[in-house]
Amino acid sequence: MRISHKSRFTTLVGAAALVVASLSAVPAHAAAVGPICDAKVPVQTCQGTTADGAPYVMMVPANFNGMVALYSHGYRYNIDIPAGIPVVGGYKVTNTPEPVPGGNPAVANYFLSQGIAIMGSGFARQGWNLDSAIATNAELIDTFKKKFTKTTKVVAWGSSLGGIITQSLAEKYPTLVNAVAPMCMADNISAELTTAGDFLWGLKTFFDPTIKGGNYSAGAAGNAEALGDIVKVLTVMGKLQAGVATGAWPDSSSATGKALAAAGIPSRSALLLVGLMSGLPTQSAHFDSISGPEGALKLTFPLAVSPALAVLENGANAAILAILATQDVELQAGGSVFDNSTTDYAARVADSSVIYNAALSGNTAVTAMLGALSPANPGAPRAKATAKLTALYATTGKINVPTIMMTGVADPITPAGATQRIIDKYVDQYAAEKEAAQKASYGTTSYQTPKKQLLAIWSVTPKSWTTFDAAGAPVTTAAAAPGTNHCNFTTANYLTVAKFLVDSGKTGTLSWNAAAMTAVRKSKGLLVDPEFRAPLLKFYGE
Amino acid sequence: MKSFNRRKLISASAILAVTALTATAVPANAFSPKSEVGVSQTEIKLGITLPMTGAASPGYNKVPAAMKAYFDYVNANGGVNGRKVTLVVKDDQYVPTQAVAKTNELILKDRVLALVAPLGTANNKAVAASVNPGKRGVPVLFVNTGFSGFADQKKFPTTYAILPSYVMEAKIMAEYIKDNFAGKTIGLVYQDDDFGTDALSGFKSAGVKFAATVGYASGSQSATTAAGWVTKLKAANCDVVILFGVSSATAAGLGTAAALKYAPQWILGSVGGDATTIKASGVPAGVLYNAVGASFLPATTDTSDEYVSLFQSIYSKAVPGSAFDNNVLVGMNSAFVTVQALKAAGANPTRASLLAAIDSKGSTFASAALLPLNYSKTSHVGYNGYWFGKYSPTGDLKPDGGKYTLYTTDSGSGAVVKSTWKRPAMPAKGLPN
Incomplete structure (x- = not known):
């Protein structure tokens, strides 16, 4: 039965919500079950669990056209968080399946209305689950094909951790997918933990030496330590915010921090240095590092204050994940994985200390702050844990199938530089493919230029976005600017990616034409331009 | 969303x-x-x-x-x-x-x-x-x-x-000081970033000894901070002071020193010696009078120069x-x-x-x-070089003795020497072929 009436898809969305509610009760590590389908029209919903116990949901329209879109959700914390912990208190670990980003009904309807099925699992374990999630997805695709034998095309997409799961799936099992779309894609775990570790290390060294920042104990004690860190980090950030204007340091600051304070270095300079050495963007949801209030601070604010406020805002966004991801990966690796004993922070900030020199209070202050960052090596257990960490799957960045990436240029958690690195690698890959095709065609007339398979869509920031109230204070209550925050995409943005994904899945190639340009333009806030470059992270290659 | x-x-x-x-x-x-x-x-x-x-x-x-x-x-x-x-x-x-x-x-x-x-x-x-x-x-x-x-x-x-480069400028400035202010007590005010780091590198390479050095963080220059500079320079009895900063720092330094009746021989870096900027900051161009400055272009008042x-x-x-x-x-x-x-x-x-x-x-x-x-x-x-001169009462930099004496060097350890290079004639009507 052909389904086309819009209102019927509104009903569909309600069904999706019900699925989510019921599946939250599916126990983990159940044997493979299902799929069990309700046979409803216009869309039937099937549920089950994979062999590793990952619950999943499939939504298949009656006019199924043979294509299914597999979505992989982002990072979910792997421990319950008691009420009372700021920001995330009351969180319970869940493996609720997510067949489209955030359960977005408009996105679900986009696929279903044209006969495309959607599916997604909640994965068997939360936290950093790249290896197991790839296996889960591969099994899920197989299960779907067996159940719906009309299946001819599989496209996959995902956000954040789900982005790297998607990319990795295409790397490891290129024949399983016809096109993929990693969005706000996480970097490899080693890179993500470098940012997290350096940021927490900086906060600990300057502002609160009681922050553990890693090397958490096993079991419940480790959970308590991590949760304690969340409280401490958020508390110290609150104090830093209070001291931005005056430069006052938190009362919890280390002896080193107090010495820097006594030398007249404002706390905001130290905070900015921590952000810069960690790779956090200096633009955030409400701070563009461009605008200043009218009057005496017109130039001083963007030069000397705004970059630190941006780091503060981005750091607050990233800190909880940094702590809980560090704890989770340590658990998997068997110990601490952070080691900055050979990190050259001075080299890391060599360029940015020129660019943000005014905000860092000058070279003398930079030298003093860098001198206070005494690197540490947790010792022999770290080497063993690092070896295990290395054994976890890491993307190579190889592009095997048509790939559409969407990335915010100032995402504080999955940095734009990670996408740029993939793009740069692909330039080399494509050059090699072209050379190989040329060699293969020697003596024949059959040479064909290989088709390019990577399209980068950037979610870009406005020209400026910091606003000020009548007293000249920055306003932080507005919605986050496009291009900032983590995976800060609109429905229109998702639909644009979905359209490219479906088209590429159907044809097996990326098409860039007038219609595609129009789609990007209408989506607002997006940019496709091969000449755009995001800065690579400074610790690449260390 | x-x-x-x-x-x-x-x-x-x-x-x-x-x-x-x-x-x-x-x-x-x-x-x-x-x-x-x-x-x-x-x-x-x-x-x-x-x-x-x-x-x-x-x-x-x-x-x-x-x-x-x-x-x-x-x-x-x-x-x-x-x-x-x-x-x-x-x-x-x-x-x-x-x-x-x-x-x-x-x-x-x-x-x-x-x-x-x-x-x-x-x-x-x-x-x-x-x-x-x-x-x-x-x-x-x-x-x-x-x-x-x-x-x-x-x-x-x-x-x-x-x-x-600022390194070259500092090295050449050091040579100028050696030739013209030997035996004087020298002070330095510099911007505490790569601009100033370049200058410090050049002065160090040239072996200049400072009785007082004052670094200021970019953006911190003001009459208030400049008063602190003056206190330090005065205390060190500096009778020649190099201001190697941006023009707003020069303006703050010269203006504040004048108000505090401190009048050493000023030597201004090329970046900070812009009379237009100094005047725009509210400091009269007259404070520049007799300060030493540097340029690699002909003086803007030198209408005998075909380019000018x-x-x-x-x-x-x-x-x-x-x-x-x-x-x-x-x-x-x-x-x-x-x-x-x-x-x-x-x-x-x-x-x-x-x-x-x-x-x-x-x-x-x-x-x-x-x-x-x-x-x-x-x-x-x-x-790769500079000539030195002094500022007129109206803030115009003019070469010493009305004659350009060019010094040249590199950004490394090369010596500072007088340039013998002669500029070729300007293309006809200033239109390159």
Whole structure:
């Protein structure tokens, strides 16, 4: 039965919500079950669990056209968080399946209305689950094909951790997918933990030496330590915010921090240095590092204050994940994985200390702050844990199938530089493919230029976005600017990616034409331009 | 899902305008970088970022008009191989993040062939780190900063310095002090960033001993902070003080010292000796009187110089009523050198041919400077020397004894020597062949 009436898809969305509610009760590590389908029209919903116990949901329209879109959700914390912990208190670990980003009904309807099925699992374990999630997805695709034998095309997409799961799936099992779309894609775990570790290390060294920042104990004690860190980090950030204007340091600051304070270095300079050495963007949801209030601070604010406020805002966004991801990966690796004993922070900030020199209070202050960052090596257990960490799957960045990436240029958690690195690698890959095709065609007339398979869509920031109230204070209550925050995409943005994904899945190639340009333009806030470059992270290659 | 408020919609629309323009300019295969952007049958498009508004803009904001005046003069005389040269000007307010955004606009929206004379060490560093013109093959011509690092071809492969480096300036200044103020107690005020680091490196290389050194963080200069400098310099009995900072720091230093009746022999770095900026800050140009300053171009009041004479004539017609000062001369000279680079790049210039032309022929380019350009395949160093003089009561820098004595050196450990180079005659009518 052909389904086309819009209102019927509104009903569909309600069904999706019900699925989510019921599946939250599916126990983990159940044997493979299902799929069990309700046979409803216009869309039937099937549920089950994979062999590793990952619950999943499939939504298949009656006019199924043979294509299914597999979505992989982002990072979910792997421990319950008691009420009372700021920001995330009351969180319970869940493996609720997510067949489209955030359960977005408009996105679900986009696929279903044209006969495309959607599916997604909640994965068997939360936290950093790249290896197991790839296996889960591969099994899920197989299960779907067996159940719906009309299946001819599989496209996959995902956000954040789900982005790297998607990319990795295409790397490891290129024949399983016809096109993929990693969005706000996480970097490899080693890179993500470098940012997290350096940021927490900086906060600990300057502002609160009681922050553990890693090397958490096993079991419940480790959970308590991590949760304690969340409280401490958020508390110290609150104090830093209070001291931005005056430069006052938190009362919890280390002896080193107090010495820097006594030398007249404002706390905001130290905070900015921590952000810069960690790779956090200096633009955030409400701070563009461009605008200043009218009057005496017109130039001083963007030069000397705004970059630190941006780091503060981005750091607050990233800190909880940094702590809980560090704890989770340590658990998997068997110990601490952070080691900055050979990190050259001075080299890391060599360029940015020129660019943000005014905000860092000058070279003398930079030298003093860098001198206070005494690197540490947790010792022999770290080497063993690092070896295990290395054994976890890491993307190579190889592009095997048509790939559409969407990335915010100032995402504080999955940095734009990670996408740029993939793009740069692909330039080399494509050059090699072209050379190989040329060699293969020697003596024949059959040479064909290989088709390019990577399209980068950037979610870009406005020209400026910091606003000020009548007293000249920055306003932080507005919605986050496009291009900032983590995976800060609109429905229109998702639909644009979905359209490219479906088209590429159907044809097996990326098409860039007038219609595609129009789609990007209408989506607002997006940019496709091969000449755009995001800065690579400074610790690449260390 | 995030919703847009009205203001953000407007902002997003602006971005979309960029996207739209970009999209129409991109061929169907948008997956590979384009070449030969910024050049049409009738036009060569260049771009510049610098502070046009705000506290850092006085003086510098005259540069684009000066460059345009010269480009228009060339355009009126046939252009560059029949193409007119246009300059897209973007105001970065002297904020690095804004410089990044504006440079991206120049490259992605305006599709300029090259960036020319972008201003500021921090801003150029920010652009290099975030926009990465080197990786993109976008020429960054004749950067308006003396930071020695921009001549590093490995790090900045498409960037060309033009100003003598701050290291060179400090080394030459040290030689001048040795010749003219031997035995005096020397003090130094410097900007505590790479600008100042370059200077410290040059002074150290020259063996200068300071009785007092005062570093100030960029942006912290004010009458209040300058009073602290004066206290320290006075306490050290400095009778010669070098102000190696930006003009606003010079203004703060000279103005405050005058108010506190402290009158050492001042020596001003080339960046901080701009009378236009100092006057704009409210300090009378008279405080500059008898201070020592440095330049690599002829004095702006030297109408016997053929370049000064021609450029003055062109500028006065293009921008009537605007004073012909060193900012104007620097801007017109940069435009003059740029035109030669474009001509040398061939009948149909590309980014690659422009870079190759400067590497192969740049050292032969004519210019108003009293020192040669040092470009080659292995050098992106521009000028390499200075002459010294004193400021008149009206703030004009004039050579000692009415004669230019040029010193030259490098950014390394090379000696400071008197230059024997003679500037070739200006091309007829100031129009390069």
